[in-house]
Structures are given as C-alpha cells and as structure tokens.
Amino acid sequence: MxxxxxxxxxxxxxxxxxxxxxxxxxxxxxxxxxxxxxxxxxxxxxxxxxxxxxxxxxxxxxxxxxxxxxxxxxxxxxxxxxxxxxxxxxxxxxxxxxxxxxxxxxxxxxxxxxxxVVVIAEKSTVDIRLDKKIYNVGKDMTVKGGTASDVLDNVPSVDVDPEGVVSLRGSENVRILIDGKPSALVGLSGADALKQLPSDAIERVEVITSPSARYDSEGTAGILNIILRKGKSSGLNGSVNVTVGDPKNYQGGVNLNLRTEKINVFSNLGYSDNSGPGVYNSDVTYLSNGTIDSIRVENRDNERGRKGFNANFGLEYYLNKKSSITGTIFVRDSDGNDISKNNISSFDALDNNLYNSTRIQDEREEDQTLQFSLNYVNNFNENGHKLTVDLQHSASKENESAIITDINPETNATNELSIDNLLQADYVLPIGKNSQFEAGYRGSFQDLASDYVVVAPNLDPAYNPSNNLEFNQNVNAFYTQFGSKINKFSFLLGVRAELTNIDIKLKNTNENYNKNYTDFFPTVNFGYELTDDQSFTLGYSKRLRRPHSRYLNPFESRESEVIFSKGNVDLDPTYTNSFDLGYLNTWGKITLNSSIYYQHSTNNIARVNSQDIRIVNGKETNVLVRQPINLSSEDRAGFEFTANYNASNKVRFSGSFNFYQFETEGEYTYNVTEPSTGILTPITQNFNTKNNSWFTRFDAKITLPWGVQSQTRVFYYGPKNDAQSEREGILSTNIALSKDILKDKGTLVLNVSDLFNSRKYEVTSYAPSRENPTNITDQIFQRRMRQVSLTFTYRFNQNKNQKERKTGGNGNDDGGGEEF
CATH class of the missing domain: 2.60.40.10 (Immunoglobulins)
Known part of the structure; x- marks a missing residue:
C-alpha cells in the first residue's frame, strides 16, 4: 500500500x-x-x-x-x-x-x-464536478434498449453482478435514490426492479461518494442518485422509441412534455416483453479428513421471461414566479415466468455414478407498484433562499409461486406487501454572497408483510423454511449544515441525527425482535481551487448500513437441495467512517479526476458460507448455507481515476481505473446438528483476510463516414479473493452504431451487449473455511447471454441536441437540494 x-x-x-x-x-x-x-x-x-x-x-x-x-x-x-x-x-x-x-x-x-437552434458542442457522457460525477445516459448508445441495471453497470466506479447486486468501488452497500429520494421504483427487491425500469426513462446518474448531511446516512460506500427525465422545453414535445432484440427483447416507450407559462406536464410510458437464457453450473466436492468422499454436479439452465408496463405522470404548477407545486404518479405492473431446469448427478470417490435426477422449478411472479409524490418549492428570492417540502406514499406488492418437480416435489409461494411513507422538508438560507445555512427533516416509515409457505411431503420439519414475517422500520432524521467560500477555499460542515426503530415479528414461531438506536453522523467537506483548471477536495462522513428486510428474512432459496441462501433476523447495522481526497485537473482536451479513499467499518455485514448436515435423498449430506452475519471490522482503501480526452469533434476517449485493498477481521461460531444422533457440533470460522482487487473500463466514441456514430466500451474486473472464496477475472465488450435519419428527427441504434459472450462469473467457495474445508464448490454463473438489439427513436418538436431548461419552480431536478 x-x-x-x-x-x-x-x-x-x-x-x-x-x-x-x-x-x-x-x-x-x-x-x-x-x-x-x-x-x-x-x-x-x-x-x-x-x-x-x-x-x-x-x-x-x-x-x-x-x-x-x-x-x-x-x-x-x-x-x-x-x-x-x-x-x-x-x-x-x-x-x-x-x-x-x-x-x-x-x-x-x-x-x-x-x-x-443547433448545439455544436456535445455534452460529454460523464460530467466531473467537485462534489459528484454525473453520468449522462442520453449520450450513451451502449445502453439503448436496456434497463436501469445496464445504465448503472456502465457508470464509472459502479458494478452490477449477475444477480443484479449493485456495488460502488467494490462495496455492495450503496444507497440508490430516485430523484434524490427513496422510491418505490427500486421496489421490494431492488435488483429485479432495476431490471424493469427502461434506460430511456433515465436522464442521468449522480455518483456521490462523500455525501453531505443533507442526504440519508444509509449507504457506507456512497449514493447513486438516478434522475428520471422531466421535459422543460416550451410547448408540446417528446419522443417515441421502439426496441427489438435477440434473445427476445421487445420494448416500446413514449416521453411527452407540455409546458406553458403556468404548468409543465411530463410523462414517461414504457412496455417491455423479454426473455433471456442463463446458466448456473456447480460442482460440489465433499471431503472427509482431507480426502474426496463424493461429488455432486448440478447444471442449471434458466429461462427468464417478463412482461411489464410502467408509467410516470407529473404535473408542475407555477403558483407564482417564485413557487411551484408538483404532483407525480408512478405505476408499475409486471408479470414474470422463470423456468429453471437443474440436472443433478452424484458420484462417489471412484467416480461411480450414485444417482441422477432433474429438478425443475416453474416460478410465476406478479409485481405491482403505485406511488404518489407531492413537491412544494418556495424560492423566497433569486439568491437561493428556499424552502422545499416533499410528501410521498407508495405501495408495492409482490406475489411469487413456484412448483418444483423432483424426486422430492414441492411447491412454495411468497406474498409480500410494503407500504412506505416519506415526509421531507429542506430549508436553505444564503448568508452574504459566499455563505449558506441549511436545515431539514426527513421521516421515512415502512410497514412490510412477507408470508412464505413451502409444502413438501418429504421435507424435514426441522428445516421447513416457511415463515410469516412482519417488518416495521421508522426513521426520523434531522440535519443542519453550514458552508462558505473564502477566496479559493470552500467548506461545508454538517451533522445529521437519525432515530431508528425496527420491529420484527416471526409469526410462525412467535418470535419478536426490537431494535432502537439513535446516531449522529458528522460530515466535513473541503475544497481548494488551485487554479481555474485545478482543484482539490477532501471529504469525511460517517455512515451506516441498516439490514433491509430481505437480509433479515430467514427464508431459504429452493432451486438447489444442497446450496441455500437465507437471511438473518438478528443482524445489527454497520457503521463506517469514510475519507475521500480528490484532485481535478483540466488542461487542453484532457480532464482527469482522481481520488484516494479509505473506509473503516465496524460490525461489518458480510455474506458467509457455512455448512450444515441434512437428509437429502435418504442420505446425510453436507449442504452449503449462505447468509449475512455481523463481522467485527473491515478496512478498505484504494484509489481511482477517470480521464476524458476529446481528440477532436469526431473522436472522444474516456477511461477509468479503480484499485482497492480490503482487510477483514472477525470470527463466526455456529452449531451443526447431526440428524441421526442429534449431537451439536460447534464450528468456529475465522474470516481474517487481506486482499485486493481492481476494475477498469475504456470507452471510445468515433464518428465514421456517412454520419454514423460508433461507440465501443470494454470492461475488465480483476480477480477477487476473500476468506471463503476466489473469483476469476471477467472481461466484457459492448459495441453500438448510431445513424440519424428523417432529417435528424429519427435515430437508429444497433447495440451488441457482451460481444464475445464472455461475462461469466467463475467462483470457488470453501466451507467452513479455506484452511480446513469439508466441501469445495466450483460455480459458473452467467445470468444473461450476448444481446443484440435495434432501437429506433423519433423526436417531435425538439432537436436531437436540444438542452433541457432547468427552469421549473424548484430549480432542482434531483430532489436532493442545492449543492453548495
């Protein structure tokens, strides 16, 4: 280091x-x-x-x-x-x-x-600012016809794994906001919901690695703020887009905007019908006293199909020249049909076949979301004196049912309903020309009910995962901050207090859990402008990670008989102190943004592999159970840089590189029960580990003859090892070609995602530990194959390069308040 x-x-x-x-x-x-x-x-x-x-x-x-x-x-x-x-x-x-x-x-x-009007200078795909990085989706052809997950996966410093889990700088604990606020658009299961939100509905993504006190303390790695499109141009204007792709990917969307002197009406409508094949192969080697006892091979083919409709309607009414009120309704309705075919074979130490079976899971899913938002803004004057009030109510319902056909057939069903309410008020008071005071309140209240039922004739009652969970979380937060600029030096100091109350009820077992904690989260941000082209920033923030309902719910996945994932109802929050030193330099046609960061986490939440012994097909079998636990600490340090080079009006290059080192300390002790004797065997796992990883991406945008625009993006994620697993490096390449037609009112985009079909996660896991394993699992996971799509966009009453005016009553499209 x-x-x-x-x-x-x-x-x-x-x-x-x-x-x-x-x-x-x-x-x-x-x-x-x-x-x-x-x-x-x-x-x-x-x-x-x-x-x-x-x-x-x-x-x-x-x-x-x-x-x-x-x-x-x-x-x-x-x-x-x-x-x-x-x-x-x-x-x-x-x-x-x-x-x-x-x-x-x-x-x-x-x-x-x-x-x-024709805009000559094209806005760059990534805007680099002192307090954040802004990724402009509209200029990125490689996500056309994709989803919000594809958009995030193309953002510098961000990664989305095959299961849809989002990470920032290598950490999965990142807070995802929509227009500056928690939103039902993220849904009950954020990963799946992001795959349903079309990329065309997104205007930009803000990457905030050193959030001020104005933002939620949730998310130890930082915040990803997704900004949806809201037209501001006068008159009636909009666009229509259609996508066809292989594997099956049919999408259609309409963006409409009507602005007059007193109102601004905006809407995003989208429909999608897609399916995609995926594979998940695992070889589990069981050891006894260091020698092979048996091998279990599972080759799983997945076919995921989903149809969905989403609509976002908004009306902004200008009460007068200084204030406005905006109402928004968001609706999502989708149906999914996922079929998993798992071919299973078992062999003894001499490679003799013991048995074969096929486990088929046919899962149907229905997701419905309805959200109402109300925003009031009063600009007391043109100097930034401002009051903003937000109200938000949402209801999300998710119903899943699965029929599993196997030697031991079973059915399972999940019914979830989440009611979320948000009240937020922010006040900004400029003091003189260069200082600003802010204060605010945010109250977020969630009531979630999850009923999970498994019916299987031969299921061991001791391991029946059926449960009925009620989860209630109320967070009341207050913040204040003050910032000022003195010549070339600026600072922003703040503190946030959050009062959290969590109630959990497991109705099947009559267990109740209650967690209450009050925490203070200071934030410090400094900036120094060395010259017009160079500046330094230094940020400190204390943040936390609250375990969400999916991490707390102790239900088990059922695709496999020997590999399970489950939650942990007794998780506590993780606290992290983060430091970030940044340097921004622009000279000529090159812009460089670099930073060094360090994070120290206590009570760190980590997903670990533990072993258990269960009766599988009449035989005592070691199984792998993956669940989150609290470890003692984690230290993460690294550096990253992003560079943009505009060689000419026809050639633009950009790239990013992130290297980080992490060190984890902690032990985990649990009991394994042998079914035949009932004897409890304690096992202690040591998770002390120190390792590093890195990832990089390169982007080239080149104008070809006949007005064809090309874009090529190459990703590489370096290998990563921890106390229980080893992951191989991953290489992926996307390319896209774009051509304007119909007098520049229409655009055709041909996009190939994962050109070489190489985005496969290869992981080797050890349980209970790398030093003394009783089983070793080799897994290959590819959630989506190479995707080829063609998108046509038609614009009316707007130019291709027309910039949107940010002149609405709130003067702030992200809902996150003014950045000092």
Missing part, C-alpha cells in the same frame, strides 16, 4: 507541474443568468467574450446556480449571453481593466427560434 500511495503522490505531483501556466495580469467577469419569467437559474448558459482588438473569442458557461466566473486578460470586450430558445443579450463594447460583476442577467424566451 505504501508503494501505491507513493505512486499516486508522484502522479498527482507530476500532473500538477504539467498543468502550470504562465501567469498573466487578468480580471474576473462574474454574474448570474436566470429565466426572466420564473427567476430560476439557467445552467449551461453561454457567456461569450470577444476581444475587439485581437478578435479572439473566449468565455464560459454557467453552473447549476446560473453563476459564472470568467478570468481574462485586461482588454476591450464585446460581451454576449446566450441560451437555447432565449433571446441573446449583447453588451456594448467596453474596456475592462478591473474585476467586473454584471449582476443578475435576465433572459427572455424566444419561442420562434426554438426549432432553429
């Missing part, structure tokens, strides 16, 4: 020296650009400075608050301020010899020019 730190220090130092520029006597031209009708800031407005003597042209763009700060040599300038669909303001030629503040510049809408 010392060598890595030294290497990174040298990298940052050399980058700093390369980026130094000769100093010239210069002045600053500042100001703020707003919509004259709503007084809301206009992000990405262009300020053009033309030196009348040298005829050179320079300038800049506004940030998310509408502000700009441009440094130029002393001279005589003609200044103009421009924004799409607004009338340009031009200032008379003037000599500027000292710093000049143009004040608040109000632009008026020019609807007559809306369809004539």
């Amino acid at each position: 010392k060598k890595i730190t030294l290497l990174l220090f040298c990298l940052l130092t050399s980058t700093y020296l390369l980026a130094q520029k000769p100093s010239n006597e210069s002045i600053s031209i500042t100001g703020k650009v707003v919509d004259a009708n709503t007084n809301q800031p206009l992000e990405y407005a262009t300020v053009v400075l033309k030196n009348t003597k040298t005829q050179t042209v320079s300038g800049g763009i506004t940030d998310q608050t509408g502000s700009f700060n441009i440094k130029n040599p002393i001279g005589t300038y003609e200044i103009s301020v421009e924004f799409i669909s607004f009338k340009t303001i031009k200032y008379p030629v003037q000599e500027i010899s000292s710093n000049k503040n143009l004040g608040t510049i109000k632009l008026y809408e020019d609807s007559s020019s809306l369809d004539e």
Whole structure:
C-alpha cells in the first residue's frame, strides 16, 4: 500500500507541474443568468467574450446556480449571453481593466427560434464536478434498449453482478435514490426492479461518494442518485422509441412534455416483453479428513421471461414566479415466468455414478407498484433562499409461486406487501454572497408483510423454511449544515441525527425482535481551487448500513437441495467512517479526476458460507448455507481515476481505473446438528483476510463516414479473493452504431451487449473455511447471454441536441437540494 500511495503522490505531483501556466495580469467577469419569467437559474448558459482588438473569442458557461466566473486578460470586450430558445443579450463594447460583476442577467424566451437552434458542442457522457460525477445516459448508445441495471453497470466506479447486486468501488452497500429520494421504483427487491425500469426513462446518474448531511446516512460506500427525465422545453414535445432484440427483447416507450407559462406536464410510458437464457453450473466436492468422499454436479439452465408496463405522470404548477407545486404518479405492473431446469448427478470417490435426477422449478411472479409524490418549492428570492417540502406514499406488492418437480416435489409461494411513507422538508438560507445555512427533516416509515409457505411431503420439519414475517422500520432524521467560500477555499460542515426503530415479528414461531438506536453522523467537506483548471477536495462522513428486510428474512432459496441462501433476523447495522481526497485537473482536451479513499467499518455485514448436515435423498449430506452475519471490522482503501480526452469533434476517449485493498477481521461460531444422533457440533470460522482487487473500463466514441456514430466500451474486473472464496477475472465488450435519419428527427441504434459472450462469473467457495474445508464448490454463473438489439427513436418538436431548461419552480431536478 505504501508503494501505491507513493505512486499516486508522484502522479498527482507530476500532473500538477504539467498543468502550470504562465501567469498573466487578468480580471474576473462574474454574474448570474436566470429565466426572466420564473427567476430560476439557467445552467449551461453561454457567456461569450470577444476581444475587439485581437478578435479572439473566449468565455464560459454557467453552473447549476446560473453563476459564472470568467478570468481574462485586461482588454476591450464585446460581451454576449446566450441560451437555447432565449433571446441573446449583447453588451456594448467596453474596456475592462478591473474585476467586473454584471449582476443578475435576465433572459427572455424566444419561442420562434426554438426549432432553429443547433448545439455544436456535445455534452460529454460523464460530467466531473467537485462534489459528484454525473453520468449522462442520453449520450450513451451502449445502453439503448436496456434497463436501469445496464445504465448503472456502465457508470464509472459502479458494478452490477449477475444477480443484479449493485456495488460502488467494490462495496455492495450503496444507497440508490430516485430523484434524490427513496422510491418505490427500486421496489421490494431492488435488483429485479432495476431490471424493469427502461434506460430511456433515465436522464442521468449522480455518483456521490462523500455525501453531505443533507442526504440519508444509509449507504457506507456512497449514493447513486438516478434522475428520471422531466421535459422543460416550451410547448408540446417528446419522443417515441421502439426496441427489438435477440434473445427476445421487445420494448416500446413514449416521453411527452407540455409546458406553458403556468404548468409543465411530463410523462414517461414504457412496455417491455423479454426473455433471456442463463446458466448456473456447480460442482460440489465433499471431503472427509482431507480426502474426496463424493461429488455432486448440478447444471442449471434458466429461462427468464417478463412482461411489464410502467408509467410516470407529473404535473408542475407555477403558483407564482417564485413557487411551484408538483404532483407525480408512478405505476408499475409486471408479470414474470422463470423456468429453471437443474440436472443433478452424484458420484462417489471412484467416480461411480450414485444417482441422477432433474429438478425443475416453474416460478410465476406478479409485481405491482403505485406511488404518489407531492413537491412544494418556495424560492423566497433569486439568491437561493428556499424552502422545499416533499410528501410521498407508495405501495408495492409482490406475489411469487413456484412448483418444483423432483424426486422430492414441492411447491412454495411468497406474498409480500410494503407500504412506505416519506415526509421531507429542506430549508436553505444564503448568508452574504459566499455563505449558506441549511436545515431539514426527513421521516421515512415502512410497514412490510412477507408470508412464505413451502409444502413438501418429504421435507424435514426441522428445516421447513416457511415463515410469516412482519417488518416495521421508522426513521426520523434531522440535519443542519453550514458552508462558505473564502477566496479559493470552500467548506461545508454538517451533522445529521437519525432515530431508528425496527420491529420484527416471526409469526410462525412467535418470535419478536426490537431494535432502537439513535446516531449522529458528522460530515466535513473541503475544497481548494488551485487554479481555474485545478482543484482539490477532501471529504469525511460517517455512515451506516441498516439490514433491509430481505437480509433479515430467514427464508431459504429452493432451486438447489444442497446450496441455500437465507437471511438473518438478528443482524445489527454497520457503521463506517469514510475519507475521500480528490484532485481535478483540466488542461487542453484532457480532464482527469482522481481520488484516494479509505473506509473503516465496524460490525461489518458480510455474506458467509457455512455448512450444515441434512437428509437429502435418504442420505446425510453436507449442504452449503449462505447468509449475512455481523463481522467485527473491515478496512478498505484504494484509489481511482477517470480521464476524458476529446481528440477532436469526431473522436472522444474516456477511461477509468479503480484499485482497492480490503482487510477483514472477525470470527463466526455456529452449531451443526447431526440428524441421526442429534449431537451439536460447534464450528468456529475465522474470516481474517487481506486482499485486493481492481476494475477498469475504456470507452471510445468515433464518428465514421456517412454520419454514423460508433461507440465501443470494454470492461475488465480483476480477480477477487476473500476468506471463503476466489473469483476469476471477467472481461466484457459492448459495441453500438448510431445513424440519424428523417432529417435528424429519427435515430437508429444497433447495440451488441457482451460481444464475445464472455461475462461469466467463475467462483470457488470453501466451507467452513479455506484452511480446513469439508466441501469445495466450483460455480459458473452467467445470468444473461450476448444481446443484440435495434432501437429506433423519433423526436417531435425538439432537436436531437436540444438542452433541457432547468427552469421549473424548484430549480432542482434531483430532489436532493442545492449543492453548495
């Protein structure tokens, strides 16, 4: 680790020296650009400075608050301020010899020019800012016809495994928000729900690795904030898209937006019908005193089919020029049919076949979600004095039933219902020109009921996983923070208090569990602008990981007779202290964002493999049980960098690299009961381990002849080992081709996901420990095969490159408050 730190220090130092520029006597031209009708800031407005003597042209763009700060040599300038669909303001030629503040510049809408504007500079796929990374989905062809899971899997620092589990910087404990808030769009089982949300409904994804006190403390690795599309352009406009693919992938979507002076109506409608083959093969070697006793081979073919409809309707009403109220309704209804065929063979130590069987699971699933949201925003003035109030109610229902045909046939069914309510209020008060005070409250309340029933004639009653769980979680949170900027130095200090109450009832066994805890979560963020092109950030935050209902529910999966996954009702939260040092540098056509991070977690939640002995086909058999437990601690340290290089208007490259080292300490003791004797045998597993892993990706966007756009993305995930498993490296390649047709109103995209069909997870697991295993499991898991799809998009009353105005009553599309 010392060598890595030294290497990174040298990298940052050399980058700093390369980026130094000769100093010239210069002045600053500042100001703020707003919509004259709503007084809301206009992000990405262009300020053009033309030196009348040298005829050179320079300038800049506004940030998310509408502000700009441009440094130029002393001279005589003609200044103009421009924004799409607004009338340009031009200032008379003037000599500027000292710093000049143009004040608040109000632009008026020019609807007559809306369809004539062409944006020359394309917004990059990844926008790098001091407090977050913003991944713009609209510019990424490789996710066309995909889902939210595909979008997240293409975000730098993020990985989505074959089961749909999302991780950030190698950690699965990441908080996923929709428009800055917890949402029913994530559903009862977030992984499956993300596969149902079409990529076309997503505008961008924000990666927040050092969240301020404004955000939930949930998520020790950080926050992924998914921002849905909400049109802001005047008049009626929208787009229609259709996708066909192989394996079966049929999708259709409509995005509509109607904006007038008093209202803004937006909607996203989508329908999908898809199916995909997958494989899961496992070889379990059973050992006795270090020698092979028997081998069990399972080759499972999965065919997953799903049909679904989702709709998001919103109406924003401008009460006056300073306030608005927005109502949103989200509906999702989907049906799934998953068939798993598991061919099982068992052999003795001499490779003699003991028996063969086929276990078929036919599972049907129905998911329904209904969510209502209400948002009120009052902008007291144009300087950022603001009050925001959010109300949200959602109900999610999930019904599953499965028929398992085998030597020992069985049926099982799961019925889940979750009612979630959210109340949130945020207040922002600017103090002077460079300081800001914030305070707020968030209350989230969840009531979940899960009834799981297994019926099997030959099932051992001692291991019947049937259960009826009631889960109630109430979290009341209060926060305050203060930030200021002093010359080139800025800071944001905050603290968040959260009061958590969790009640769990296992009705089948009449067991009750209650957990109450009150915690304080300080956050510290510093920034220093070395030059206009270079800046450093330093962040600290304390965060936690609450075990969700799926981790607490002790039901067992039933696809296999010898490999089970289950929850642990007695889990406690994990607490993590996170540190992040970042460096941003832009010179010429290259932008580099790098960071060093360190996380220390106590009471760490980890999924572990333990062994058990059960009667399988009339024989005592060692089985593998995978469940989450609390370990004592985990230390994680690493570094990452993201680089963008715009070689020309036709060639753009980007890449990212993340290396991390983790060290885990802890022991786990449990009892194994031998069915024939009833004797309890205690087993202690030591999980002390220290290892590292890395992953990287490379992206190339090239304009080919005849106006064809190409995009190639290559991923590689390095090998990863821990106390009980070894995972091989994974390579995957996506390519896409795009062509505009119908006078640029239509676009065709051909997308091939996992071109070489190489995205397979190969894992070897040891139980109870690597040093003294009683069984060794070799697994190969491929959830989805190579996918080829063709997407057609048609736009009406909007240009292909038209930027959306961020002028709604709240002036903030992400629901997460203003970033200081």
